[in-house]
Amino acid sequence: MKPGATFDSSFWVHAVSLHLVEQLLEDYALVCPMAVETELGQDNLSAVRLKTLCAAGRIERATSHSESIRLYGLGERAAINLALERKLLLLIDDWRPYEAARAAGLPTVNTVVYLTHLCARGRLGVNQVLEALGALARRGTIKPEWITLGITLVAELRRQRGEQECQR
Amino acid sequence: MSKSTTASATITVRLTPEEHTLLRRLCQLKGISQARYLASLAAEQARQELTAYAVRTYQEGRASLSELATQTGLDVPTIMDAVARGAGAEPTAVDAFLSAAKSLAEAHADPGFYELAVRAVGAA
Numbered sequence: 207m208k209p210g211a212t213f214d215s216s217f218w219v220h221a222v223s224l225h226l227v228e229q230l231l232e233d234y235a236l237v238c239p240m241a242v243e244t245e246l247g248q249d250n251l252s253a254v255r256l257k258t259l260c261a262a263g264r265i266e267r268a269t270s271h272s273e274s275i276r277l278y279g280l281g282e283r284a285a286i287n288l289a290l291e292r293k294l295l296l297l298i299d300d301w302r303p304y305e306a307a308r309a310a311g312l313p314t315v316n317t318v319v320y321l322t323h324l325c326a327r328g329r330l331g332v333n334q335v336l337e338a339l340g341a342l343a344r345r346g347t348i349k350p351e352w353i354t355l356g357i358t359l360v361a362e363l364r365r366q367r368g369e370q371e372c373q374r
Numbered sequence: 375m376s377k378s379t380t381a382s383a384t385i386t387v388r389l390t391p392e393e394h395t396l397l398r399r400l401c402q403l404k405g406i407s408q409a410r411y412l413a414s415l416a417a418e419q420a421r422q423e424l425t426a427y428a429v430r431t432y433q434e435g436r437a438s439l440s441e442l443a444t445q446t447g448l449d450v451p452t453i454m455d456a457v458a459r460g461a462g463a464e465p466t467a468v469d470a471f472l473s474a475a476k477s478l479a480e481a482h483a484d485p486g487f488y489e490l491a492v493r494a495v496g497a498a
Contacts, residue, residue, distance in 0.1 A: 215450035216439050245440060247449025279440025281450070300438040333490055336475075340495035343471040345458040346433070350467045354474040361478035361487055 212237045213297035214285045215245045220317045222252045224338045236265045241284035278303045301349040318356035325363055332364050428453045429460050468495055
């Protein structure tokens with residue numbers, strides 16, 4: 207049985223733009239807070255992809271019943287509260303609520319960590335992860351220190367395993 | 375069966391004679407009503423200013439994307455796309471990316487890693 211995970215809007219936008227959605231669906235039973243779906247809007251690629259997957263039953267829509275965390279925007283708050291209530295992994299890329307979630311004791315993962323995890327498991331090559339990290343750097347929508355950490359981890363993986371083993 | 379309705383708001387704008395003359399002439403040339411022109415101009419200007427506010431506030435680290443979506447009513451992908459467009463003129467993150475890759479390539483005696491990073495970021 208796959209572990210459950212929920213996500214905030216920024217993580218979902220990155221996942222769609224970096225083509226990580228299928229890997230996420232393989233790894234986790236995804237639960238989308240209604241407020242995140244609202245925050246993503248209607249007609250853009252990220253919103254359409256989410257609505258399609260929800261309609262197909264591949265992602266569950268949910269709303270938390272309690273509000274342990276009252277800070278931040280509606281989507282982030284909903285994702286944190288849903289993760290707390292249902293003991294879900296929280297996939298989140300906005301660093302301020304990320305830190306708040308960690309402080310609340312939630313297991314949290316950002317896109318950079320997920321990418322390096324995929325590389326470590328041999329599901330993405332070094333080239334692919336570097337391309338994704340480069341795209342994130344160009345976008346400027348994720349904490350640069352996280353990207354630097356990601357490069358460090360990928361370099362270490364490449365050093366340990368050799369170029370041919372990790373690079374596709 | 376419910377019938378959905380969209381109510382329009384009405385606001386009054388006072389113009390000086392000179393301002394009104396300018397507006398009237400422009401709208402005659404464009405073939406649109408003055409009210410229609412002012413409404414579209416105001417809406418577009420407000421949208422641009424809300425987007426600029428969201429980008430600036432996000433880049434200064436004063437609010438999260440979700441907070442800004444809540445404050446401005448813009449959707450998160452719109453704000454993120456605007457941040458990304460702005461980031462093109464602000465190469466700090468890309469510089470940091472390449473700098474880190476270069477340091478690691480040197481530390482691991484692995485020049486190929488830096489070359490991969492340069493290609494990845496599209497800076498080659």
